[in-house]
Amino acid sequence: MPLEKTKYAQAINDEILGKFSLKNRYNFLNNNLTSALSTEEFGFLRQVQRFCLKFEKQNNIKHNSDEDVYDWVPAFGEKGYITRMHPFTECDLNYKEHGLAMDFMRNLAIDMFDPQFAMGGGATVLAINPVHEHHDNVPVRIEALKEMVTGKSPGAILITEPERGSDAVHQLTTCDEQPDGSFLLNGTKIFSTNAPKSRWLVGYATAEQNNGNTMAQFLINTSWDGVNVERVYIPWVPKLFLGKETLTNARVPKEYILGPVGKGREHLFEGLVPERIAIAVMSISQCWGSLAHAVIYANLRKQFDKLILLFQGVGFLLTDLWARVTNVTLGLLKFCELFDEKMEKFGGELPPNIAQVMVASASQLKYHATMLSKDVCYECANSMGGAGLCDNTLMHDYLNISRIQEIVGGSRQIQQYIMSMSLRQLYKMSV
Numbered sequence: 126m127p128l129e130k131t132k133y134a135q136a137i138n139d140e141i142l143g144k145f146s147l148k149n150r151y152n153f154l155n156n157n158l159t160s161a162l163s164t165e166e167f168g169f170l171r172q173v174q175r176f177c178l179k180f181e182k183q184n185n186i187k188h189n190s191d192e193d194v195y196d197w198v199p200a201f202g203e204k205g206y207i208t209r210m211h212p213f214t215e216c217d218l219n220y221k222e223h224g225l226a227m228d229f230m231r232n233l234a235i236d237m238f239d240p241q242f243a244m245g246g247g248a249t250v251l252a253i254n255p256v257h258e259h260h261d262n263v264p265v266r267i268e269a270l271k272e273m274v275t276g277k278s279p280g281a282i283l284i285t286e287p288e289r290g291s292d293a294v295h296q297l298t299t300c301d302e303q304p305d306g307s308f309l310l311n312g313t314k315i316f317s318t319n320a321p322k323s324r325w326l327v328g329y330a331t332a333e334q335n336n337g338n339t340m341a342q343f344l345i346n347t348s349w350d351g352v353n354v355e356r357v358y359i360p361w362v363p364k365l366f367l368g369k370e371t372l373t374n375a376r377v378p379k380e381y382i383l384g385p386v387g388k389g390r391e392h393l394f395e396g397l398v399p400e401r402i403a404i405a406v407m408s409i410s411q412c413w414g415s416l417a418h419a420v421i422y423a424n425l426r427k428q429f430d431k432l433i434l435l436f437q438g439v440g441f442l443l444t445d446l447w448a449r450v451t452n453v454t455l456g457l458l459k460f461c462e463l464f465d466e467k468m469e470k471f472g473g474e475l476p477p478n479i480a481q482v483m484v485a486s487a488s489q490l491k492y493h494a495t496m497l498s499k500d501v502c503y504e505c506a507n508s509m510g511g512a513g514l515c516d517n518t519l520m521h522d523y524l525n526i527s528r529i530q531e532i533v534g535g536s537r538q539i540q541q542y543i544m545s546m547s548l549r550q551l552y553k554m555s556v
């Protein structure tokens with residue numbers, strides 16, 4: 126099934142467009158990964174792929190500009206494909222295939238289906254994880270958690286403020302405790318992926334501005350008084366709705382406090398390892414998506430009466446990208462498997478020394494995979510000439526989305542800053 130647009134002219138011939146089918150791109154990925162994956166991982170990857178193939182066909186999805194990716198959330202939620210990081214027994218879901226490695230498989234399949242849809246889902250997971258960690262069996266929190274996990278509503282995380290981006294622990298949004306134990310929130314948040322489409326937000330505020338020791342964490346309903354959400358438009362991901370939230374005496378009842386004053390910063394940091402790994406996973410999935418297009422194209426497109434793959438300028442470029450993507454995929458997979466193994470061994474709570482190494486590894490992988498994705502997606506598009514730039518395929522989505530991953534979840538420079546602190550720590554441990 127070609128991905129052709131209906132509104133503008135077709136630039137790629139029928140034969141090649143047909144060969145870009147999701148089925149063929151999945152086949153390319155699977156043939157690359159079969160030997161690296163366990164039977165369970167491969168089985169789950171195929172399961173999600175089968176669902177995406179059927180969903181695309183049944184709903185006649187062309188991935189063109191007028192489709193609303195948020196319309197697809199309920200169907201994926203019903204199948205349990207929003208997140209597989211946890212089994213979610215507290216929501217009576219009990220997903221058998223779960224953990225970081227299984228979630229990697231889920232994302233590989235969904236990102237190849239539609240990268241913007243996958244990124245929106247990834248942002249919902251950032252709201253899901255803290256509620257999973259801190260629901261304390263409070264019914265309203267479990268209800269909100271279940272709504273997000275099962276696709277009844279997307280979710281959003283509110284960390285960034287207009288004046289506080291990288292410096293996320295010196296927040297200006299305030300929380301004032303009231304005599305009944307509720308809190309009033311005042312301030313502005315920005316760039317919150319999915320917020321305009323979400324019922325649930327997880328937000329941070331501080332009892333004293335610029336004091337990270339007084340941060341708290343809240344579950345917020347967008348329909349509450351004092352919560353105003355506007356859309357921020359990011360042209361590189363035009364299908365995603367990002368929010369700018371103005372909180373004016375927004376009252377958060379007691380049962381929705383996920384982390385009291387003094388606990389907010391700790392809660393913020395505990396979410397960073399899975400968040401950075403999820404961004405690395407998304408980036409490497411985008412590499413495979415763009416590589417699948419470029420490799421299929423180079424094996425079909427002829428110039429000077431020869432397949433362009435056979436010109437070294439194209440063929441050797443693709444082999445270089447392919448080698449780098451394969452190697453980082455294997456590293457990332459190994460990290461996910463180790464993380465799952467250790468979480469199981471230590472009953473879900475990693476000892477501080479292991480957790481510290483994981484923080485550095487997560488930064489290394491996020492840093493490396495996002496830079497790789499930016500290069501690979503660009504070079505793959507470039508190797509396809511005009512076909513890689515026109516709107517007939519998902520290549521322009523890859524090109525644009527891959528440039529964003531370096532910024533979200535802590536910019537490239539912030540990852541380097543974290544890694545330099547780890548190097549200092551390692552030096553002190555070693556010398």
Ligand SMILES: Cc1cc2nc3c(=O)[nH]c(=O)nc-3n(C[C@H](O)[C@H](O)[C@H](O)COP(=O)(O)OP(=O)(O)OC[C@H]3O[C@@H](n4cnc5c(N)ncnc54)[C@H](O)[C@@H]3O)c2cc1C
Pocket residue numbers: 248281282283284285287289290291292315316317318319359362367529532533534535536537538539542
């Ligand atoms: C598409 C998209 C989705 C997003 N989704 C979310 C979301 O869901 N929730 C959320 O809370 N936020 C979200 N963000 C916000 C994102 O996390 C921030 O944009 C990011 O942390 C950078 O903050 P900033 O934009 O304020 O840039 P700034 O912090 O102002 O940084 C500007 C530049 O200065 C550099 N810099 C800053 N400090 C240092 C330093 N110490 N050393 C070296 N260089 C430094 C940065 O690397 C960057 O290059 C999203 C952003 C985008 C673009």
